[in-house]
Amino acid sequence: MTSAVRPRARAQYRSDLDGLRGVAIALVVCFHVWMGRVSGGVDVFLVLSGFFFTGMLLRRVETHEAVGYLHTARRTARRLLPALAVVLTAVAITTVIVRPYTQWGDIAAQTVASALYYQNWHLANAQLDYAAADPSVSPLQHLWSMSVQGQFYVGIVIAVGLWAWWSRRRQLTDSTRRTTLFGVLLVIGAVSLWYAIEGAQQHQSWTYYDTAARVWELLAGAALAVAAPWIKLPKILRTVFALAGIVMVFACGLLIDGAAHFPGAAALFPVASAVFLITSGMNVDAERQPWVNRLLATKAFTELGAIAYALYLAHWPILIFVIAERGTASAGFGGGLLIIGISLVVAWLIQRLVETPLRRKQVTDATTEARTPRYRRSVGIVVGVAGAAVLISTIGWQVVLKVNSAEPPAALDNTLYPGGQALTDGLPVPSATMRPSVFEGGADAPSPTYDGCITPDREVRTCIYGDADATRTIALVGGSHSEHWLPALQTLADEHSFRIVTYLKEGCPLVLVDEPSYAEAPFPECHEWTTEVLDRLTETRPDWIFTISTRFRPHEDGDFVPPEWFPIFSELQDRDLNVLALRDTPRLRRAGVFYRAVDCLAHHGNSDSCGIDRSVALDPVDPGAELAASYPNVFPFDLSDGICLAERCRVVEGNVLVYRDEHHLTASYARSLAPALGRHISEITHWW
Template sequence: MLTWVHGAVRLRSVSNESGGAGDRSASGAGTGYRHDLDGLRGLAIALVVVFHVWMGRVSGGVDVFLVLSGFFFTAMLLRRIETTGAVGVGSTLYRTARRLLPALCLVLAAVLAATVLAQPYTRWADISAQTLASALYYQNWYLAGAELDYLAPDPSVSPLQHLWSMAVQGQFYLLMLAVVGVWSWTLRHRGRLLVWLGGLGVASFWYAASGSAQHQAWTYYDSGARAWELLVGAALAVAAPWVSISKPVRAILAMAGLVTVISCGLLIDGATEFPGPAALYPVLGAAALIVSGMNTGNGPYPWVNRLLATPLLVQLGGLAYSLYLWHWPVLIFYLAEYGESSPGIEGGLLVIAVSLALAVATRRLIETPLRLRPSATRSGMAGHYQRGVGVAMSVLGIGVLAAALSWQGVVKVNPAHPPSELAVSRYPGAAALFEEIAVEPEPMRPTVFEGPRDAPAPTFDGCITPNREVRVCTYGDVNAARTIALVGGSHSEHWLPALELLASEHQFRIVTYLKEGCPLTLAEEPSYAVAPFPECREWSIEVLDLLAEHRPEWVFTTGTRPRWDDGDHVPPEFIDVWTALGDRGLNVLAIRDVPWLRRGEVHYRAVDCLAHRGSSFSCGIDRATALDPDNPADLPASRYPNVFPLDLSDAICRPDRCLVAEGNVLIYRDEHHLTASYARSLAPELGRRIGEITQWW
């Protein structure tokens, strides 16, 4: 994930009539054009593309580009003040938009078209919403919200996910225009501006560090947490006139910076740690390379900077913006088309080749003509072409916004309303399996549009927490003397609709202790975790203490997890929790997890498969692939007198295959969560099993 940097700046020595002592130039970078920084952009985009295509992880390139963006944009504002006496807010915004928006509109239009042609219509609402967010530069906040919303599609499979960084950059531009503008109306002393930027940077870094420890998935996209990286570059632009270091120190900085930038993605998993303190690694590497080439006068750059200034890297740096725009959508649509989690060597080379071709065409046919000054193309074919491209891109941009807004309007006018109750005679759901009754075909409910929103109550009333807070809520018969505690993550939560029906019939309370993505665990990094949740262990320990204090008769939680090859298992972390619950004298109902829909290593939503010409059978998964022949919790639970396994797989799957709908009811609301409607249809069978164990009825 990369962000675009403002165009390379011609770094000149310009006197500062109103600046403080020692202000020699706007950039302080000495004379000449910084080709090495163009090359650094080229190196960064190469790392980003390679890591995305073949390694599936963050390279640190985004952080390098954020530093460069802060450096270039701030240096440009300072030069403008020196030459014109004012920031020029209107002209700066116009020039920036003229540089960035045409290519962006082209890519957004291509993504919309490819989505309509190749993606299921259940994806259109999300892609149209992300198109608006990308075009209006708030994509980072849209994705941050998706990380907290269990009903939102997985943002990692969006062809527009990468544009979050452009949104962060655009918001930073507005911030810097305000800060530098206010500064320009005062004493214009660089030292004061440097103090302002330093204060903002320290506050942002503290916010990023604390946020990464609490909810890293949100913080990753948070502009406030990302600002310090851009402010490092901005501070370098302000402080550059005072930079004076010896050649040996320059050489050391350049070498250290290059090694750091190249090695970052190999040493650090940025997706799980940035923009917290770990991001200092690529940020300081980029800063070292910027400083190593400052104020060299007519002397030679260090050899590292000269290496970065070689034609290949400089030309690649010139393609950085357009290549960044194209490579991620091309990769995502390739993977979606072939149903793979990685393109492999040949597929990856094809993705890169197509992305490069599109980037070159975009730069030559759109970006370069529009960047020419009107005076240079006032007449002749060049002028006509520039005006034609400008008009075409304006029309295209309006069309993109109109299309995205129109589909969002359709969604708003036709909201999905999942059924709160279904007639058992027409929609028996799970009863079609465990009672083996004949079912007359009816239109499936919930529909593919209703399915993603057919979730249990905690998803909507805030009783499943996304963060460290322990939220305790009560459902069922709130005045009953008997209690079942529903504990864990969303795979415990989706059983609540069935438990609510049983609680109403058999008079017991359901007290929930739920956290997104967090089965009870005493491990810092559980073996089954697919995403980092640093606070999960702390949350679990507090919940265990509360359970010991409140002493429910039974604790209902998940007892198995899927394996990433075939079948399912009991992770060792679950057994540790059983021990902890036994030590506290608590009895456990350990429910076997539902089958997770996947093809190979690729998970897919049932509603997307059904909307893409699939059937309930074809969109399902072979039982032998999803589940072991026997409940894997049976054997380890036999050693724990307080643990009682529950297995309702026969009420979800047929003997040979797990379909995505049974008894005219949709089973899955996404890749691996039950719809509330199907969970309610499981209540009779779940009640029979619980009754046998608890002897409550």
């Protein structure tokens, strides 16, 4: 039987872990500002969060035999919500002032997702890679980790509460209770780690945000909290752990590209560093801890740890808003110092004026105005009202957008809206309002986007468009840059009676390697999909395959044929399949940063100023032309003259919006290029 419940002496407070938290977030900030990559600091922070929160629950159970759901909820809310409300309010106001109104809807959606702790799922469902800072990135992107943490808190409170109830009913000893909970956390953590490793190899952009793939990092800290009474290390091992841990914390971001590999096996590195530093100072007096832990416990580091949460919340939106206003891809060294300085001041103010007074029930310093009951009530009211106002207004804006959702425009009259024919056929361009509008542009997508005929995962989906009973077939194959030509092909299919069969996957041109040179992370799912598609094409034998032959250079001007694509054309030749190989569409970018045409137009731009120099977007000669010499089954052609003038690729031609985002054609503009596309196809196939 378990002994009667008695209050225990408060466990020694780990000031060194406050310092570690400060170091972890400082690394996150510095790497975001100057390195443009993930430092591993968030992973360290997650381990610490799991350790601290679970330890708090265990102490509550030891003294009260229950977790106290309402008490825990109130305490956690006081810790997390005020600073979050302040930052979300500031972001919402700044967005309205400085960002184009075409971005308000997405940032409003992310504000709601962040406030309700599902931002990670919002980003995952939007298929957004965790990108380095640039003006096109959301100022709330970083709050995915807060959502994962919040979801973990709910789960672990329920788990520990059920464990406490079950243990009490079974009258288990303290040792058996801890062993049971430790075993359960270990098993769940192991399953989560396995899932993360598998996911990182298959679909990194989704797995990065997936709570199930992240929870093992928090459970590593939770398991340490459960096992704490059992951990007693000899001095030499504590010293080794401390040294190894701090070196690994600082080295992680330099050695590993976390955005491309976390939370898979590579994340064991930052997680292990946190585990080493937690255990190195465990169950030993502060003065007997290794010198690394004692250093972390000094005031400089603990003060940084005190503002770590507010610093994490504030630094990213400040960085994004600054570089967006400057129109640069990075802040630079001097700009970065300024951003970090501003972020530290803002974080200190949030911590001093908002977090601290709202977390403490009692007045601790009668001479400090910020801690008087009147000030505390006033701050609570202001923060609560501001947070509620932002949440209500952003939800309201989402409702307004939903009720007045943009619809793709119907087929446009080419006498008013000649679109690409103004360039290819010299049609006159009368005065008319641009269509689709900046609000319609994003919705003006090809049919597969709405039909579910472009797959987001490993599944091979095929759909039929055009004349389903025709004897002639074109297979439209590849990613979204193949897909956006479907409206033009559909127009031609209606005129000339042929069938279009689609084999489309998001972000996936045909490729037979797991990690192409142009990719930022492994994507074996694309390789697997390609292999099956090639087999399907060999079996069904369409008359022609329509696909893209070139791609933009990631870090230079112009376009090229990626070396990984040559084996694809060889494979198609070996299978005796004929290919219509179209040069890819120019992409909108400035100084390497992609931008949406509608945002630029909404932000006081015009067709020309929002465009891009042709020499930046395209090589002088179609790089795909060389394919014809090596592959007699491949017929390259180029429609760039239907999109760009001789010197400039503009975003509106013939009164029609060219791009629905950074690099996809609107369906309306693609449709306007059907005559020019038809001439090329006719010349190659002799079908009409």
